[in-house]
Amino acid sequence: MAKVFDAAEVAKHNTRESCWVVLYGKVYDVTDFLSSHPGGAKIILKLAGTDATEEYDPIHPPGILEEELKPEACLGTIDAKTMPKEEPAPETSEPAQGPPPVETLLNLDEIEEVATKQVSQKAWAYYSSASDDKFSKHFNNRIYQSILLRPRVFVDCSRCELDTTILGHKVGLPFFIAPAAMARLGHPAGEAGMAEACRSFGAMQIISNNASMTPEQIVKDAAPDQVFGWQLYVQIDRKKSEAMLARINKLKAIKFIVLTLDAPVPGKREDDERNSMAGAAAPVPSGVKAAERTSDDTPDVSGGSGGVGQQLFAGTDPSLRWQDTLPWLAQHTDLPIVLKGLQTHEDAYLASLHTPQVKGIILSNHGGRALDTAPPAVHTLLEIRKYCPEVLDKLEIYVDGGIRRGTDIVKALCLGAKAVGLGRAALWGLAAGGVDGVRRTLQILADESKTCMRLLGVENVDSLGPQHVNTRMAEAQIYDGPSGLDSLRQAFKARL
Numbered sequence: 165m166a167k168v169f170d171a172a173e174v175a176k177h178n179t180r181e182s183c184w185v186v187l188y189g190k191v192y193d194v195t196d197f198l199s200s201h202p203g204g205a206k207i208i209l210k211l212a213g214t215d216a217t218e219e220y221d222p223i224h225p226p227g228i229l230e231e232e233l234k235p236e237a238c239l240g241t242i243d244a245k246t247m248p249k250e251e252p253a254p255e256t257s258e259p260a261q262g263p264p265p266v267e268t269l270l271n272l273d274e275i276e277e278v279a280t281k282q283v284s285q286k287a288w289a290y291y292s293s294a295s296d297d298k299f300s301k302h303f304n305n306r307i308y309q310s311i312l313l314r315p316r317v318f319v320d321c322s323r324c325e326l327d328t329t330i331l332g333h334k335v336g337l338p339f340f341i342a343p344a345a346m347a348r349l350g351h352p353a354g355e356a357g358m359a360e361a362c363r364s365f366g367a368m369q370i371i372s373n374n375a376s377m378t379p380e381q382i383v384k385d386a387a388p389d390q391v392f393g394w395q396l397y398v399q400i401d402r403k404k405s406e407a408m409l410a411r412i413n414k415l416k417a418i419k420f421i422v423l424t425l426d427a428p429v430p431g432k433r434e435d436d437e438r439n440s441m442a443g444a445a446a447p448v449p450s451g452v453k454a455a456e457r458t459s460d461d462t463p464d465v466s467g468g469s470g471g472v473g474q475q476l477f478a479g480t481d482p483s484l485r486w487q488d489t490l491p492w493l494a495q496h497t498d499l500p501i502v503l504k505g506l507q508t509h510e511d512a513y514l515a516s517l518h519t520p521q522v523k524g525i526i527l528s529n530h531g532g533r534a535l536d537t538a539p540p541a542v543h544t545l546l547e548i549r550k551y552c553p554e555v556l557d558k559l560e561i562y563v564d565g566g567i568r569r570g571t572d573i574v575k576a577l578c579l580g581a582k583a584v585g586l587g588r589a590a591l592w593g594l595a596a597g598g599v600d601g602v603r604r605t606l607q608i609l610a611d612e613s614k615t616c617m618r619l620l621g622v623e624n625v626d627s628l629g630p631q632h633v634n635t636r637m638a639e640a641q642i643y644d645g646p647s648g649l650d651s652l653r654q655a656f657k658a659r660l
Contacts, residue, residue: 167240171215171247178213180205184239186215187229191239197232215247222287222348225378266597266604272568272589275605279350279595287349289439291591294532295431300540301532304566307540310641311575312634319621324614327366328625330583331420331500331523331560333391336366337610338625339573341602342526342564342585343395343422343504345374350595355382358590361602363387365610370422370585373397383417393502395422398481398489409496420523421497423489426505428482431534487659490518502562504528507538509547509555510648516558517656524560524582531565531587541565543642545579546635551647556580570612577625578633 169191177184183195185208198205211219263278280288294301328338341358348354355375359382362369370393371379383392394412399405412418493501500523506512507529515525527541541563548555555561563576564585573584586605593605617623620632 168243169240170243174242175213178209180209183208183212185211185213185220186242187217187220189244190241192229192233192237193239194233194237196234197237215242223346223376225376226381227378263596266600269596269604269608271608272592272605275589275596275601275608276592278597279592279601283350283595286439287346287595289435290346290349291588291595293433293435294536295433295534296536298532298536300529300536300538301566304529304532304540305568305572306566307542307638308566308569308572308575310637311542312637313571313575313616313620314632314634315619316621321618321621321623323623324618325624326610326613328583330368330391330562331502333368333419334366334389335368335391335583337368337606338577338582338613339567339584339586339606339609340368340370340562341590342528342587343370343372343393343424344587344591345372346376347372347591347594348376350591351598351601353594353598356384357594357599358602359383359386359390359392360599361593361606363390364603365606366390367606368392368583370395371418373424379412379415379418383415386417390417392418393420393422394418395424395504396493397424398484399479400481401479402481402492404479406496409493413497413499418499420500420502421493422502422504422526423493424504425484426507426528426530427534428480428484431530431536433533486514486518490521494521500524502526502560505530505534507544508643509544509551510652512544512548512555512559512561513552513649514652514656516552516555519558522559524562526562526564526585527581528564528585539643542576542579542638545576545581546639546642549580549630550639550642552649567609570609570614571616573609573613574616574620574628575633577628578630579635580630 174184174186174191177193180198181195182193183198184191184193186192194208198208201208263282266275269275269278283291326338327334327336329335330340341362347358351357353360354377355371356377359369363386366387366389368391371382373395374397375382379394383390386392396405396409409421412421490501501521502524503515503522504526505528506515506525507527512525512527515522527544529535529538529540532538545561545563548561560582561580562583562585563581564587567573567584567586567589576584586609589605590602593601595601597604617628620628622628622632
């Protein structure tokens, strides 16, 4: 018979030497797990001796407790009667107003505005945050405004189709949900809700390595022809990554692996960090040091400080290299590889030398969340067109970051992108209205894209090209130095 614990007894176990938490009404001894927690020990210690369910649930896939903890770690159940009572909400004469129907929202700005009012401060800080001064985050969108469209007239625009192919798989839209982590922070439907919305449009979804649901749960109700990719952050403990790849290889819905390279270390996301500090202002249990430090007296970022973003990157391997990471990956999956986070034409060219294993690249600065003032994806795409246009014929190129309108999507397609990724937009849609909110997001962008294409005089995605855009303003800002491609070719040949 399971032992029943009093909340006061659990509260005594709030140190590194004896750390208990309550999750879903059960009491767990996680003392031995502190050192191996991917997000670091500090975040657990902040919740030691308390009911951590509210903090834990939105950011951990169901079933992870059973995977990570030994059965004996579950000590028993908590006596609910002894738990602190929540203060009742103050009475108000004003009736509570819920969010407006999603069908009344006309653009992505309105969806984000509604979502911001629905989510917790923690969710807003994580979703919205970007590095340093947020220049790259905002410039990701402004760059599209500097590209002008060239409409044609006297063209039959009665028909317009958005379907295309990605890595040989037919999809209904030329844009997809990029790997966006922690969806259940914004809505309980999580990544599975995004998958349901994508199913309605035949759209593609890339599942985040840091999803709040398991990949099996996300693809469970997928349509037979629905297309998924899976994002990989390679872990320092390679066996963890290898075990996950073995799971992914068994899921027929997942058609390719997205190896993410644009954030080998996390950027300084101040909104996210500030929210973490607000939580840290609460009384700290006696066994927790104010600042964890390593043996050489440097700050220990693995201790869980720095907000959700920092915690998610704990354990990520920052030492990946062309010459050994791709061969290692080939040993553990036969799925095509897409490299995410390329930000220069040189790296795009190097990626093209690693076909057929590498099938595509995603030009991305991580939504402005890694290195601030890094170039927007459109700059990198224009660089490729200028210095090594042959890459466009060797690889499928996708872009993400800053997409707010269907015109943004069409402009990227005109410049050679095969498809365009949506990160925050999908999260805000989910937060604003669950599955219907994501559907509304996709519908708005689909409608705007079709309107744009019709006014350009274009019937289908394959007919879009550079003749439909004026990029003179954007081109004035792109890299204009030496290409360096000759030395890259020689170095690559020398390794063969």
